[in-house]
Amino acid sequence: MSLSVGVYGGSGYAGSELVRLLSAHPKVGSLSVASRGYAGRAVTEVYPHLVYGGEYVLPERIDASGLDVAFVAYGHRESAETVRELLEAGAGLVVDLSADFRLPEVGMYEEWYGAHPAPELFGEAHYGLPEVFGAAQGRRIIANPGCYPTAALLALAPVVRRAGGISSVTINALSGVSGAGAKPAVKTHFVSANENANAYGVSDGETNHRHTPEIETMLRRVGECPAVTFVPHLIPATRGEFETITVEFEGEVPDAREVLGWYAEDYGGWRFVEARENVPQLAHVANTNRARLSAANDRRAGKLVLFAALDNLLKGASGAAVQNMNLALGYAEDLGLEWLA
Numbered sequence: 001m002s003l004s005v006g007v008y009g010g011s012g013y014a015g016s017e018l019v020r021l022l023s024a025h026p027k028v029g030s031l032s033v034a035s036r037g038y039a040g041r042a043v044t045e046v047y048p049h050l051v052y053g054g055e056y057v058l059p060e061r062i063d064a065s066g067l068d069v070a071f072v073a074y075g076h077r078e079s080a081e082t083v084r085e086l087l088e089a090g091a092g093l094v095v096d097l098s099a100d101f102r103l104p105e106v107g108m109y110e111e112w113y114g115a116h117p118a119p120e121l122f123g124e125a126h127y128g129l130p131e132v133f134g135a136a137q138g139r140r141i142i143a144n145p146g147c148y149p150t151a152a153l154l155a156l157a158p159v160v161r162r163a164g165g166i167s168s169v170t171i172n173a174l175s176g177v178s179g180a181g182a183k184p185a186v187k188t189h190f191v192s193a194n195e196n197a198n199a200y201g202v203s204d205g206e207t208n209h210r211h212t213p214e215i216e217t218m219l220r221r222v223g224e225c226p227a228v229t230f231v232p233h234l235i236p237a238t239r240g241e242f243e244t245i246t247v248e249f250e251g252e253v254p255d256a257r258e259v260l261g262w263y264a265e266d267y268g269g270w271r272f273v274e275a276r277e278n279v280p281q282l283a284h285v286a287n288t289n290r291a292r293l294s295a296a297n298d299r300r301a302g303k304l305v306l307f308a309a310l311d312n313l314l315k316g317a318s319g320a321a322v323q324n325m326n327l328a329l330g331y332a333e334d335l336g337l338e339w340l341a
């Protein structure tokens with residue numbers, strides 16, 4: 001079968017990575033790329049490294065009734081309405097890269113993001129972290145996870161699933177600047193970001209990054225977990241994300257070698273998650289669809305320390321989105337992504 005696929009928001013960083021991956025995907029027969037801001041311009045004029053030969057078109061110019069799969073790469077609170085329109089028009093499967101369908105209930109969404117544009121669709125989404133929650137089975141919406149939650153959940157889920165008595169979880173996260181998207185902003189201006197590092201998701205004396213409830217909720221689907229402390233930092237890298245996660249226990253602290261064994265058990269059958277004794281580095285995962293994990297003990301303080309690294313635009317966004325499409329349609333998870341393993 002040859003798929004008809006649409007990308008909405010194709011001029012953003014996540015959207016342009018989708019165009020790169022889908023252009024090389026063996027099952028994609030036709031690829032339409034929508035952009036509100038760049039309609040009428042050649043895709044290669046905006047992103048000269050891409051091989052896609054077509055133009056951006058306005059979203060309404062794509063016949064959504066003929067799409068087997070639509071990817072929506074708009075910002076949160078913008079995506080949901082497009083997801084609704086695509087489903088109403090008859091698109092077969094919608095993979096949403098925004099946060100609009102990740103949380104389990106509307107009330108929690110509204111607390112962290114504001115009013116939801118399509119609350120009636122809330123229950124229809126599958127949270128697309130297949131290595132932890134499996135493939136979407138018969139769902140029309142896949143909520144692609146946030147990049148920080150992907151790294152945190154891959155590192156923490158095997159521990160939360162098995163080890164009781166977790167008393168605290170602290171996630172220190174670093175992200176390259178592409179994590180903030182292509183839209184110009186003061187924090188991503190070269191002069192602000194270069195040779196700098198800063199914590200964000202902190203205001204009025206409180207930490208409040210919107211990925212915190214996503215991480216907590218999904219961890220509580222696999223086991224008991226306290227509220228987590230999550231603090232992201234912007235670093236002067238183009239792409240890549242690194243998390244150092246400290247876990248405290250009321251009782252016995254698992255040995256790091258045992259944790260590596262749990263990773264091997266849980267992720268052994270999956271192509272894109274790999275645990276090693278050596279601590280991963282951004283350079284080991286940038287431009288790949290791979291998440292690398294490791295673990296260590298702080299024996300003096302009696303804590304477990306977990307490490308996770310991935311590329312925010314690939315395993316943290318577009319690579320995961322294509323992997324989710326593959327699994328939902330019954331293909332191998334790495335179809336068209338083998339070169340990124």
Ligand SMILES: NC(=O)C1=CN([C@@H]2O[C@H](COP(=O)(O)OP(=O)(O)OC[C@H]3O[C@@H](n4cnc5c(N)ncnc54)[C@H](OP(=O)(O)O)[C@@H]3O)[C@@H](O)[C@H]2O)C=CC1
Pocket residue numbers: 008009010011012013014015034035036037038073074075076097098099145146147178179180181182183184312313316317
């Ligand atoms: N960047 C990342 O690492 C990750 C992003 N995500 C999520 O994916 C979604 C898309 O993210 P991302 O691609 O980073 O966002 P971008 O800001 O790069 O793009 C979002 C949309 O904004 C429009 N846009 C692009 N460039 C500009 C510009 N210069 N000025 C004004 N508008 C512009 C585009 O819409 P149009 O083409 O219609 O003009 C684009 O689809 C978001 O929901 C994000 O949260 C998830 C995980 C990781």
Ligand SMILES: CC(=O)N[C@@H](CCC(=O)OP(=O)(O)O)C(=O)O
Pocket residue numbers: 076097098099145146147148175176177178179180181232234316
């Ligand atoms: C560096 C930077 O700004 N990163 C983004 C994360 C982008 C992302 O993955 O999150 P969503 O998909 O939930 O938007 C942020 O902290 O909001």
